Amino acid sequence: MALITNILNNAAAVAKGMSVTLVEMLQPTITDAYPEGPAKLEERYRGVHVLQRDENGLEKCVGCFLCAAACPSNCIYIEAAENTEEGRISGGERYASVYNIDYSRCIFCGFCVEACPTDAITHGHKFEIASYNTSTLVYRKEQMLTPLPADFKPLVVKQEAPSAGH
Ligand code: SF4
Numbered sequence: 041m042a043l044i045t046n047i048l049n050n051a052a053a054v055a056k057g058m059s060v061t062l063v064e065m066l067q068p069t070i071t072d073a074y075p076e077g078p079a080k081l082e083e084r085y086r087g088v089h090v091l092q093r094d095e096n097g098l099e100k101c102v103g104c105f106l107c108a109a110a111c112p113s114n115c116i117y118i119e120a121a122e123n124t125e126e127g128r129i130s131g132g133e134r135y136a137s138v139y140n141i142d143y144s145r146c147i148f149c150g151f152c153v154e155a156c157p158t159d160a161i162t163h164g165h166k167f168e169i170a171s172y173n174t175s176t177l178v179y180r181k182e183q184m185l186t187p188l189p190a191d192f193k194p195l196v197v198k199q200e201a202p203s204a205g206h
Pocket residue numbers: 110111112113114115116141145146147148149150151152153
């Protein structure tokens with residue numbers, strides 16, 4: 041009797057399991073077709089960094105080195121230079137004349153993004169950067185900097201004329 045009960049219980053368990061399989065088979069597929077199609081990434085996905093510009097098209101990075109100091113992998117290399125009246129690159133006193141990230145070392149932890157006081161560095165969604173040549177994994181500023189739109193016109197701030205009569 042115990043044997044029959046055992047067989048019936050096992051058969052019921054198999055039937056229950058197969059019913060789940062059957063129900064799932066009838067559901068629409070949600071498998072991503074990557075790499076045939078684009079990968080679906082969450083908004084907060086941490087991919088290759090993007091160096092941002094402000095509303096005037098100037099680079100937001102002011103060459104303060106805080107991101108490099110916060111980086112646990114020591115993979116950010118920066119050289120800073122002074123802005124001049126003739127050549128203004130960023131909104132601050134200085135800008136990053138060189139800004140490299142070595143993606144053979146980056147662990148995409150986001151500490152650099154958290155440390156940046158000007159929101160100059162953010163994570164983008166680019167992730168297909170695997171390479172057999174590690175020297176190609178050192179990304180330069182020019183590869184990460186947001187391009188200016190073709191129709192970009194910088195904001196012009198009107199200077200108020202000094203009031204007369206005082
Ligand atoms: S994400 Fe992390 S490891 Fe990568 S550059 Fe930023 S701080 Fe360094």
